[in-house]
Amino acid sequence: MVLTDYKGLTVAELFELRRLLRGAGIEYKVVKNTLARAASAKTSLSVISDLLKGPVGIAIGYADPAQVAKKIIEYSKKNNKLKVSGGVVEGMLCNAEDIKSIAALPPREILLGMLAGVFNAPLSKMAAALSATVGSFAYAAEALKNKKSA
Numbered sequence: 001m002v003l004t005d006y007k008g009l010t011v012a013e014l015f016e017l018r019r020l021l022r023g024a025g026i027e028y029k030v031v032k033n034t035l036a037r038a039a040s041a042k043t044s045l046s047v048i049s050d051l052l053k054g055p056v057g058i059a060i061g062y063a064d065p066a067q068v069a070k071k072i073i074e075y076s077k078k079n080n081k082l083k084v085s086g087g088v089v090e091g092m093l094c095n096a097e098d099i100k101s102i103a104a105l106p107p108r109e110i111l112l113g114m115l116a117g118v119f120n121a122p123l124s125k126m127a128a129a130l131s132a133t134v135g136s137f138a139y140a141a142e143a144l145k146n147k148k149s150a
Contacts, residue, residue: 001088002059002072002099003051006030008081014057017075017082024071026061047093051086065089069103 006014014030021028033052040046061068069087076082084096094102105111 001045001048001061002068003048003085003087004057004059004072004076005054005083005085006057006081007055007083009079013079013081017079020075021059021071024061024067025063026059026068026071028057028059030055030057044091045088048086048088056085064108066102066105066108069099073100073103 009017014028018028033056036052036056036058037049040048059068059072069089072082072084076084084099086093086095087099088094089098089102106114
């Protein structure tokens with residue numbers, strides 16, 4: 001979830017933002033701060049109560065938290081009226097700089113692939129080392145056989 005300050009955006013610009021986000025499976029809602037505080041009270045999202053000041057728009061993504069941050073940052077670069085206030089990622093409160101850092105991360109699938117590669121690397125190296133040892137032994141035995149027969 002990313003919280004934004006949308007002050008100064010026209011209705012057409014908000015419509016464009018919602019269209020961009022909807023294409024990525026993200027909802028963007030403008031909510032009253034008192035209702036947002038009441039809805040988030042006694043939940044893991046209660047940490048956002050300090051960020052609920054002034055006009056607040058909330059972008060909510062259900063799949064990849066980095067995708068929400070990427071799309072909001074992408075639009076805020078095109079239209080500098082949209083300001084990122086902060087957000088909540090995986091239950092942790094993040095400030096605007098944290099959201100920008102999260103937006104710079106690669107997609108989830110690529111990160112999982114990188115992690116799988118890190119786990120696989122030691123096994124691959126060990127298999128290569130064992131294969132080289134067996135191969136070296138075979139070459140030595142062949143050389144010894146050739147030497148004895150010559």
